[in-house]
Amino acid sequence: MSDLSIVIALTLALCAVLVWLLIPRHESSKADATLVRGAGIIQALPSARHYAYFPLIRQALSAADARYLMENAPPQVAEQALRERRVVARKFLRGLHEDFSNLVNLGRTIAALSPEVSHEQERERLMLSLRFQILYALVWLRLSSGNLPLQQLEQLTHLVGRLATRMDEAMTKINALSAGPVPGRIGA
């Protein structure tokens, strides 16, 4: 590849990233509007909604249900049902990811609104988020291949739940410390 081709490819790539970054995010804008109207941060930054559905998901994905299906239903129907269970579990995992992202965003929002930030803390959070993305992808793959026990998924859910509760407590403290509601999409 000649120098010129490299320059052109690099320029196009940079411009594509730039255009993508310049396009306003519509979902964020909607959220901003809510925040600007004065809603509190606890309502505006949904901390962890999906983990609350875990008992229902557990019921739907229980091993007893699976056994019953395999023993009583025709093989095709049982396979179809098991496939659908995995789809439900994947959707649930995606929901947990969303919960996690909301909590990470909360950390970033606090950093943005702080008069001073620690480089180490920010670097650490960035690395943790990147690591989470990789691990999440691997768990998702194992779940898709039917290779992840439900019990482990339950542990994960409880962890996010505890985290969410702690964050809700933290936000109550922040709201008490600061004069007004903290904006979610800053400066909108």
Added chain:
Amino acid sequence: MNHLEAFLDVGILMFQIMLCGFLYTRKVQRVLPLFTAYGTTMLVTTVLVLTVYEAAGSRSRFAYFTYWIFILLIAAVRSLAVAELCRYKLRSYPGIWGLGWRVLAGLSILFVVHAAIDTWGQPNALAIYSLTLDVDLDMASVAILVALLLFHNYYRLSLEPLQRTIAAGICFICAVDIVSDTIVRNYYAGPLFSFFTEQRTSHWYSQLASLDRINHIWDVVHLSCFMATLGIWCYGLRKPVVAPGRAELLPAEVYRELSPAINLRLSTFNDKLVELLKP
């Protein structure tokens, strides 16, 4: 200069006058003084170059030096405008600005050093030096703008409409310049290099036609895209400019208490995911 180039030159001059009109009537110099200086420098240099072409002829050595030195001057002022754009919104957030300026300054130093090394290695001709430095500074501007926008995105900061328009315009013109300047520089430093070093022999005159053809194509591409960029900036300045207000900050202890706690929890979460993946 043919009719198309003459038309584009007049069009650019009109757009530059319009841009300067907007900049000063909207009092942008109070909010973005370096971008205003960039707009003004472009207008002044265009007028000076056209005057020199008229007085000394577009093929004179004086016109050659004036043109290529002004190209460098504009690239330098544009780089300053990019630096100002980085500071424009982030200064309202002293915590992350303290973090951001180091990242952006590090990136800038890296690109400037690269530009110096790249230019040093070029054949000895002002046009080639200017084109190389211009390409490298353009590349630095685009990369720094990308870094700035990633930073905004990461911390969920929204862009001001004017900031968005200026960034889009600079990105567009820099991208066009990077590609077209690289093509032209390759011709100058390659097949046409003897044109810059030889005396005016018959070979020199035979290369003149090639040089004119390349310059013509480069001028048309550059001027058309530049006019579009000026249009983008004028459009962005159609409304009055509002300076970004200071953000309402949280007490410093909120971050000091919560940030380590959040990171600890995130770390625990990742550990659990690792456990999930163990056979």
